[in-house]
Amino acid sequence: MEKSLAVIAETFEGALAPAALECVEEGREVADRLGVRVCALLCGDRTAALATTLAAHGADAVMAVEHPALAQFSADGWLQALAPTLRELHPALLLAPDSGQSRAWLPRLAARWRLPLVGCCLRVGIVGDGYPEIVRATHGGACQERLVWPYATSVFALLTPGVRGVNPPQRNRSAEVTVLRPQVDLDAFRDRTARVLASDPRTVDLSEAERIVSGGFGAGGPEGMTLLKRLADVVGAALGGTRVAADRGWLANDRFIGSTGKIVAPKLYMAFGVSGAGQHLAGITDSGCIVAVNNDRTAPILKRADLAVVGDLHQILPILLDKLEALAAAGDANTAEIALAATSAAPDAVAAPVPRFKEAS
Amino acid sequence: MHIAVCLKHVPDPSTVEVDPLTGLIAEDRVLYMLNPADESALELALRLRPADGQVTALSVGPQEADTLLREALAAGVDRAARIWDPDLGPIKPASTSILLAAALRTTGLPDLVLCGGHSADRGSGTVPALLAEQLDWPALTDVTQFELAGDRARVQRRLARGARAESEVRLPAVLGLDLDRLRLRQASLPKLMQAKHAPIPEYGLEALELSPQDLHFPAMTLHEVMPPRPRARILFTPDPTASPHERVEQILSAGVAGKSGQLVEGGTPEEQAEAIIDFLRQRGFLERRPAP
Amino acid sequence: MNAPAVRESFDVIVVGAGPAGSTAALLCARAGLQVLLLERGEYPGAKNVSGAAFYGSAILNELIPNWWEQAPVERYICRRDIAFMSSTTSVALDFHCAGEGYTTPPYNGFIVLRPRFDRWLAAQAEAAGAFLLTSTVVDDVLRDAKGRVAGVRVRREQGDIHGKVVIACDGVNSFLAKKVGLQREFHAHELSLGVKEVLGLDPAIIEDRFRLSGDEGIAYEYLGAITEDVHGGAFLYTNRDSLSLGVIGQVSSLVERRKRPYELLERFKAHPAVAPLVRGAKLREYSAHLIPESGWTMKPTLYTDGMLVAGDAAGFCLAAGLYLEGMNYAMQSGLAAAETAIDACRQNRFSARALGAYQKNLKRRNVSTDFRAYRHAPAFVNSARLQNLYPEVVASGMEQLFRVDGNPKRKILPLARHLMRQYQLKPGEMLRDGYQMMRAYLW
């Protein structure tokens, strides 16, 4: 078989995880240096349709390992289904997203085959005549190290999601698709996943939240924060704020954002009565869209905002809430989803967060 | 029910200072502590222990690691042991897992092994699966919630962006935990005093019936440590259907520094609220999300 | 080190492993007593603000000869600089001390980083045989049938532990001393709040910027506009590869002026006289702590049946303009308390009367004498005119004196008259302040 570099293309609810595309693109760059092809591996049930996307991001070949029993993740199942294929492929390098799932099965394979496996990778490259070189984060990101593998055997690298980013797809690329339907021994699956639960904006950790509504000193007090909480619920966002708001006790202490608080990376960040001090901004640099409401037109946050509203939040907020809540209640074609977001924490969708652990006896 | 917890002593992140030029850590300022993720694992183990159960705490590390094993003893674990050998040198995750597995075999195999998710130093959360491989047990990682159900454990696992998976695993198993931080319980005063100078058994290679070759595992060579340099991220994909001019503008406005966003100044609060709604709608934040 | 035995009762229980507590525990353990040293922090020093000028070298040298050779010290102090500031100018007194005892052993003062220093000091007490327990908060005292203090209760299960003498070294706002009625609640005007940062900076830059060589260090103290109209001052010390700097503000005036302490600190760092000193330095730690400031006048009774109070808990912190000295007095009073406890154990007498020897020991260790001598200083330092007006006047006077702008130059006397008019200074008040200053510092 032709020499190749393998990528584990993780999926999430039937779609490719962005982290998988990052791995494919990183793999593409390395493969070009090595003069080998990029082979992306899918594992699941009916995943082959994703091959076009993988090709558009750089895969030359896609192998879809399919079985109904693989519809949901199982570490034992993945090992059983993918090990033979990988063994045969004998990749020069294997890339996978650094996710909990990869960490549950790939290290075992590395140990079995006595190959090095490196997690927390930031960048994978090639030095000299084709030796893998990896830059990884240590000490929680406070430090980095550069590792080199001076042998001809393979290396497993787990790439930290979100570090590389994803290029626009190249529609003209295509890949050779192979579907494999291995025999699997279901009894040997010692771990099984029943289902996937969507995230609940009300309980999600701020650093994972997709949307955040944030309040500062300008919110004026607990009443202001209560309004912001309502706004958060109606747009399906988590509530956060500044250190000052937390110091005043308007906000739980694990919910303030900034260099000494949470570092967040939501797609939507809505700031009300937040001045935008350096220590606060340091926590939101990776945010997508920023909406800021502040009555001081010189407030630094306004210069960082995609939508900067110079006005009094105490006047704007009640109207905004009324409008959004009315839209949601009316089930307006455009906004039915708002209601949906607000109720997405339906009891059966998210396990009650309260009784965390059943204590034995 | 016998639970083992794996505890690592790591530099307290708040004392880790990295030289901005060389990337070296100022070792003389570092204080060591129990790996925060392992503190949660330890507390969970103690909560899970039934009346007739036992908890064993293990750590691979030099003598300084006795402090954290004594902390564990004071908090109520039944046994603690440390694994170390002067011949070990710097240890890698693979060797850690071999040593832990051997120690578990020597001290009596438990029904469940709890590990932290990540060690705060150079770790990458691979020890749990590696250990499971050595024991030939199943493993799950990023476990956020945990419940015993007969010969199984029912768990939730963390997925990207706040989503969770509900899984089940047959015991005995190894779990890598990713709990919201659980604080270790307060030890009683007598237990604290007893544990303060309690002897901690140390298992060397000989006691574990291992030879240095058993630990010889391939690992990449460390060439350099450096201060954190963020990688330039492919940030923003301009809309390919837009005109070249618009695409350039799009790229420019997505920069990390000041944005040339839309400014709404003046107008009634009503109009301002309307502007916000329009904006959210335009950017797709009011679009239907896929049903969970 | 021999592991001390686990026991249910001790001769001496020392609460708080700061400079006062660790010194007291060290001396008691050396005398062969069974000593329990209790600290609420995860390790001694964990809760202590992180940098300090330590002027107790000679005292410590008595206990641990050439202690600086093994202790984590940053630099020895060979220069002290006192600056009066307005918002744009500063006038400084620069004291360079190259003499005997300053740059040679036992050295007059060292700059230390408290978390490391306190840990080291407590380890010395442990090595001498004291039983140190950290992460252990003392919540209450135990009393025997006659109402005498007979031990402490810690915030843990089965937390009662008995001791013949309890030495409270639990710092300013001592919970223990209040519990037994040896200390009243402080008034806000008797307390200051210190906020402090440690900023990392390359040693070569420090030496260059502050004109230091080798292990030399400098201590700066500031008065005036730094704290705006909040009463207080500021300081900056050079560590080996970092700077410790902070602002101290009287609690009552912080509250009155609605100032957030870290705003003052930011202001201080931005002052034109300070900004160049801290340029390029990177924040390592941030902390805040109270300081007792009223000196002798807030002195509580320092002993009762079965208990002694030492260090900041007893108000032994000299925070008066030229001085910010607490660690040395903490150690001196800790030693005096230990000596008292050792005698008490020898004679097996623990009544208030027997422990009254503490007063004599404090005098012998120069603690009470110093505090009596400087009893007027805090009130003077905290007077509004000294805090806000004079530094401004001095700084602005100097500014006008040195200004060259083509206008006719004023001689000093007319300038002074002009300044007095400008700032509405009354000669009588100035005379009184002058007298007070002399009373505070000269005799």
Ligand SMILES: Cc1cc2nc3c(=O)[nH]c(=O)nc-3n(C[C@H](O)[C@H](O)[C@H](O)COP(=O)(O)OP(=O)(O)OC[C@H]3O[C@@H](n4cnc5c(N)ncnc54)[C@H](O)[C@@H]3O)c2cc1C
């Ligand atoms: C060492 C250190 C670390 C710090 N770390 C953090 C950190 O991690 N995170 C953090 O957030 N802060 C941190 N801070 C504090 C930070 O410097 C700022 O003080 C803080 O972020 C300001 O919070 P704020 O925006 O809520 O308050 P302010 O700065 O007081 O701003 C309030 C804003 O609300 C606006 N406003 C007032 N009324 C209205 C109204 N009716 N309608 C609309 N707008 C209104 C005002 O114009 C103003 O811009 C730190 C400070 C220090 C010294």
Ligand SMILES: Cc1cc2nc3c(=O)[nH]c(=O)nc-3n(C[C@H](O)[C@H](O)[C@H](O)COP(=O)(O)OP(=O)(O)OC[C@H]3O[C@@H](n4cnc5c(N)ncnc54)[C@H](O)[C@@H]3O)c2cc1C
């Ligand atoms: C910003 C600032 C700068 C200063 N700079 C200087 C300086 O440059 N030079 C100088 O000499 N002095 C300085 N001081 C004063 C000096 O810090 C104190 O005077 C000195 O630390 C007093 O020592 P101590 O042992 O009495 O108390 P502390 O050092 O306060 O120690 C008390 C200990 O008791 C522990 N404790 C408290 N309550 C309990 C409890 N209930 N149970 C168990 N443990 C408890 C605490 O955790 C602490 O470790 C400064 C103070 C501040 C705030």
Ligand SMILES: Nc1ncnc2c1ncn2[C@@H]1O[C@H](COP(=O)(O)O)[C@@H](O)[C@H]1O
């Ligand atoms: N030296 C060690 N001793 C004991 N347990 C360890 C050790 N190293 C790692 N572990 C366990 O494995 C988990 C994951 O570590 P790592 O793979 O190093 O990130 C930790 O949280 C610990 O529970």
